[in-house]
Amino acid sequence: MQHRDVLSAIVLADGPHAGLRVAGLSLGERGRRVAGRAGAERVLVVTTAADRAAIPAWHQAGGRLLVIRAADQLTHTPLVADLVAAIAAPPAAATSSGAAPQAVAVAPAAPPKDPAIAARVAGDLAPGAYASALAARSAAADALAAALAAGDDDRELAAAWLGDAAAPAAAIPHGAIARYPVTDRASARAAERLLFRIIHKPQDNAITRYLFRPVSHAMTRVVVHTPITPNQVSLTVAVMCAIGLWLTARGPMSSAIAGTAVMLAASYVDCVDGEVARLKLLSSKFGAWLDTVVDELSSVGQVIAFGIHCHRWFGPRYFGELGFDPWLAATAIAVVAFLISIYCVYYNIIVVVGSANSQDYVGRFEIVDGKLRPAIQASRVDELWLPFRLAAIVGPNIIRRDFISWAALVLVILHLTHVAFGTLVLGGLVTAPIVTVDHIRLLRLRRRAARAA
Secondary structure (H helix, E strand, C coil), X not given: CCCCCCEEEEEECCCCCCXXXXXXXXXXXXXXXXXXXXXXXXXXXXXXXXXXXXXXXHCCCCCEEEEEECCCEEECHHHXXXXXXXXXXXXXXXXXXXCCCEEEEECCCCCCCCHHHHHHHCCCCCCCCEEEEEEEEHHHHHHHHHHHHCCCCHHHHHHHHHHCCCCCCEEXXXXXXXXXXXXXXXXXXXXXXXXXXXXXXXXXXXXXXXXXXXXXXXXXXXXXXXXXXXXXXHHHHHHXXXXXXXXXXXXXXXXXXXXXXXXXXXXXXXXXXXXXXXXCCCCCHHHHHHHHHHHHHHHHHHHHHHHHHHHHHCCCCCCCCCCCCHHHHHHHHHHHHHHHHHHHHHHHHHXXXXXXXXXXXXXXXXXXXXXXXXXXXXXXXXXXXXXXXXXXXXXXXXXXXXXXXXXXXHHHHCCCHHHHHHHHHHHHHHHHHHHHHHHHHHHHHHHHHHHHC
16 A cells, blocks of 8 residues: 655664764664654664665655664754655646655755854865755655665765756755764764754843853753653743742742742743753643743742732731732732733734744734734834833843843842732733733734635
């Protein structure tokens, strides 16, 4: 039975260096995970001659085949993603020029712009030379599987494909952080340093990049070489947050300081789960949502913990005889505001944006060709009055959890827990109306788009 739409992958890990480990994974295991990330439904890791001999029985004729050289190379997902796209079967109505039947990853013509990366790969491969991965579909994939089973070297096969004057394979240049030669422990360490450059998120602000990442990197360098999974790190963060919130809510100022310090430590550990997931190719939707749920629950829990602390430390008569406890009333109002904000934000990113990261929130949308798209708005920050310009630049950073964690600890150390609590309440009261208005606009736009469709 033929499965022409199935992508299969062969990971060549039968060299003497395939067992070298980079960021906690052997080259062979990393190749297997990269193949899975690229969409391969079936993966064969070749470690012995017997494995090669078994390729014909394993291979599904007429399908697509990805081959990753893991014998002496670290391979990262961007290297093979474009290969898989290049051999995608063209639509039935298209001609054979719609996609290449064969594709080879090659070294780019120009060296990487980053001097550190360029220095590490200098002299490794000539521009246009085979860069450790190739792919084919249909008859070309069948021929590739047969050649590998016969013991042919993938490097020679790639050179023949590229040099075929009649029908040369598509040459796909790889990006900066896509591969690295690994033949000894020193090169394995260099490859790991290169790989660590991917763990910065595009949403990282200056506080995260310079205050949090250096510390979390050090922790990640330890964790990545252990069996600890990103989800286990997220659960550790949840336990730390629960301890921190309990300490904060107990009442004494010393306990509040300890609790806020634990919450700050949890923020640092919270960076580790994502870093480990990216380095070890363990990212998952469940992991992303686990991290998100822990973050949001800890945010709501923090305002509750501070409210209970202020109730116990300052007392219900701190503002005089009001006939009610202002701390508990403010806590209830803030929780409602936080929950409204969370609902509006995650409706936005789940239903429309298609993300699990609150930093991907889009405030304004527009209808383009009957579909919702983020509205493109020109930035006029430079035209604002100086105080407003500073607020526009600094504002997005100070409402982030990383800044709040540090600011809260400083305020608590100064015995200003009531100021920290008031700031959290005010933040909830300001955010809720803004995202609610955005949410109402979004609902109206969705109805308009539905009517237009």
